[in-house]
Every structure is written in structure tokens, then in C-alpha cells.
Amino acid sequence: MTGFYADRQAAAPVRPEVLEAMLPFFSENFGNPQSLHSTGQKAAKALQQAREQVARLINCQPEEIIFVSSGSEANNLALKGLALANQARGKKVIVSAIEHISVLRAAKFLEKLGFSTVQVAVDGQGLVDPAKVAEAISPDTVLVSVMMANNEVGTIEPVAEIASLCRSKGILFHTDAVAAAGNIPVDVRASGFDALSLAADQFGGPKGAAALYLRKGIKLTPLIDGGVQENNRRAGTENLPAIIGLGRAAELARLEMEEKGRRLTALRDRLINGVLSSLDEILLTGHPVRRLPHQASFCVRFVEGEALLLGLDMNGIQVASGSACTSRSLRTSHVLTAMGLDSAVAQGSLVLTLLDGTREEQIEYFLEKFPPVVGRLREMSPLYTRYLQEKKDVHR
């Protein structure tokens, strides 16, 4: 037993096949895809191949893929680039309240440029109601952005429904699929998305490579001006080794998705059921069924997430938390707050994201170590003492 790393959304190892594909592009295949000589053309060919691999993962044309450096960049490019280029259609942008901070901050930036933004509320399981999006839409709406799946609570959103709603009203629709792509099936054509963000490090690829899908014919204002790279939509010499890694990871993810999804779902459900039945006063956050196959998240009442995280780490278990104390900004996760969770309960947030290679024995190991770690903290907690006292008083 070498412990249990369950914080894949923060970082995961690059798959060996992916690393192998990347390595030559640091050395012998060092070319710049924009060069006309044979070394450059070799690089250009590899870049094109990676573009095709990513396009196949989400069912689009290769020329509809714009390579960028991160999921955050893809989201910024989508929000700012689409709003700015299409502002003649209107100056209102609609997002959900549980979007990634890169979407929320980009929307905030647009407000400074005279756009108005609306945050659509979610329900207690983190679901966005398409009817609420419809209510928020007005004639001046230019863009709607709702994430495909939430990274903190795992909920998978009804984005195809929202996309078709937007399409029927002539409004652009973007989805942040950073947590979803490579992990659950994505079909941009069938779903009718105009733009979609994805990132390599969420499915076995390296950090530093991500992509924005942009449907052909849609106008976009670039955020980085310069050369002609990415068809004039994102200047800067291509990070070829990372992009090659993204392409190879996309190919592997597409081929293995079904099997991997089934296996991780079984492990996830064992984990969720085990945690919920191990101790009282623990709640599952997010949707019980409509959730990412590798994601399990909870709120453990009467304890604080950072203390929980440190206690688990001492047992070789590495997880994340959305509690205020865990964040450097000392703010409770906006996702948990938007879901209407009591602030004190939200402090006990615990988020596990499973690696592809997670084994059943690791889940069992976690389920063995988890109750005593929580128990120790609860014994120290004045809130738990109070809860036990109140329980006793009721029974008396």
C-alpha cells in the first residue's frame, strides 16, 4: 500500500504513453510548425495530427480547435473573445453561479467594459435549471456559459438542453468542459455547442496544454495578438511537446472512456456508500447519479476541511477541500455557497477525485482510515459536543 492520492483535479501524473509521445518534441523534433523548412514541416505535421486527435475526442473538425495554455485561458478566450467580437448582438452575458473562477472572473472583467452579467442560481444538488437560464435571457443577451460538469461537486449539467435553447434564440453558447472532457462522452455537434473548453491535465495529459473548440464561422477576438498561429486566434509559438501530449491523451481517453468510466463509477459508488454509512452527519455534495465517474464529494459536519485534509494526509491519503480555511483567500467555496449549504456545514468540505489507476484496495484503505480521523477531530469540536448534548436532551 503506497497510500491513496485522490486529488486528480489538482494534478495527476502524465500517462507513460503520453510522455513517450511528447519526449521527441523536446529534442530531435524541435521544429517550429511555422517554419517552411523540413524540420518545421515535420513539426507542423505533428501539430496537425494532435489537432485531429482532439477533434475526434469531441466530434468536431480539426480546424475548429484552438490550442491554448490552460483551461483558464480557454475560458477567458471564450468569454472575452466571444463577447467582444459579437457585442453588436448584445451586451449581456449569462453564466451559472457555480462556474469555475476563470469564467466568473472573465465575466467580471466584461462588466468593466460595459457588459452586464447574470449568474443563474443552482439547486441543492448543483444543477442548473434550463428554465432559469431561459428566464435570464433577454433580447440583448450575446452569450451563455454553463459548465458541463462541476469540478467541486461532480454534478453533470444539462448543457445540451441549454445549448439548444440558446441556439433557438440565436445566442452563443459556451461550455467549460475542463472537468468533463476526456472523462465522459462529449459530442459538440450533437449537443449544439458553439464553444467548449478542455484541458489535457484532466485526462492523463500534461499541464500547459488545453484547447478551445470554436464552431466554424463564429467570430472571436483574440486575447494574444501577434503571429498567425492557431489561424490568427492565439498568437505565440506553439508549445508543441505539450500539445502532442494533449493529442495523444485525447486519443487514449476516447478509446478507453467506456471501460474506464464503468470501472471508476463502481469505485466511486463504493467510496460514496462506504463514507455515508461509516459515520452519521455526513452529506454527499452534488448530484447522486448525474455526476463525474471519478468524483466523490462530501461535507462532514462538526469538523473543518483543512484539519480533515491534514489528518488524512498523515495517513497517506491526499484529498482536497472547499472550506474557507483551506483557501488562501479564507473564503468558503462559492459552489457550496451557491448550492445553499449552511456555511458551518460547508467548512467540512471534502473532495476526492480518483486517478485512472485507483485500486479497490485503496478505497477500502480510505474507508478504514477515514472514521478515526474524523472521530479525533469531532472529539475536539465544541460543535460536536453541543450536538451530542442536544441529541441527549431530545431523547430525555
Next chain:
Amino acid sequence: MYTDKVMEHFLHPRNVGTIADPDGVGEVGNPVCGDMMTFYIKVKDGRLEDVKFQTFGCGAAIAVSSLVSEMARGRTLEEAMKITNQQVAEELGGLPPHKMHCSNLGADALHKAIENYLQKQTGRQAEANEGGKQAAAREEHLHCPFCDLDLPENVQLCARCQVKLIRCEHCGQYNRQDEDTCRHCGAGLV
């Protein structure tokens, strides 16, 4: 992120628990902000014969409570009232800037418990006033909600960490400008 000493106190906290018939109890913080501490004291011949605590909070909050309880045990009330948050942070080998407020809570909870004890001692009213004043002074001292720097009245920016500040209309303490509720008293911020 944390020093070895902080981790050591977090893993093996001293004096955790409650006292059945305490001479004084002090509670600070609230769970909404992520930290809450309760200190229980037993006093004999002017000394803290026993100190126990319970804490809901992060690693730093637990370590701070543990250390404060250790520092206070066996001390006279006067000595215990002089324990400062700076001392606690120093003893722990330092705390990250955004965790400094935890060290404040520990000393505050202890002082509140002592104040509570002194208030109960009717025959020692003068001392109670003195202790109460000290505790109140600590309660009221204005500090940055992020890095805990002591602040004068009417500033809008923390001189150390540059956080934008707003004062709570209810309790007067500083909060970050982008917060909705006061982290000291829970009142809504305008």
C-alpha cells in the same frame, strides 16, 4: 505550509476536552467563519490549575489552542492575561499570514474564560474590572481580517497585505470589502 511545531501540536494537541464544573468558560469565533474555540479553566490560589479547550477549525487553530492551553497552565491569572497572539505565533515558529487570525482567537478565548471567572468572583470586583478591561481591550482592538496586523480606525487598506477593508456597522471590526457577512459577529455588511 506549517512548521513542524504546528503539525506536532495539531497531531498531538494538549489539554483537549471540557471541565465538568469549570470556574470560567470563554468562547470565541463562529463556525460560519471556520473557526470556533471554547476554553475551560479551573482556578486555585490565583493560578490556572487546569485549562482545557475544544476547537472547531483548521490545523493552525487546533495547534494554537493547544499551545495556548500549555502556556497558560499553572500560570497566575495576571500572567495568563499577558499571553499575546504574537507570542503564540512565535512559539509555533511562525504562521502563514492568512492564518495569523487563528493565533488571536486562542489568546482571546483564554482571556474570555479568565474574564468570565473574575466576573463570577463578586468579592473581587476591582480585579474583575481590571481583567474585564484587558479582555475588552483585546476584543476591541482592530486588526486586519486577513493578516492580523493591528490597524488604526478608519483605514480602507491594510498596510501590510493590501487587503481592502470595510468596518462592520454592528461590531465595528474590519472585514474584507468583498465579504457579505462580518466574520466577527455574523452581521450583514453593507
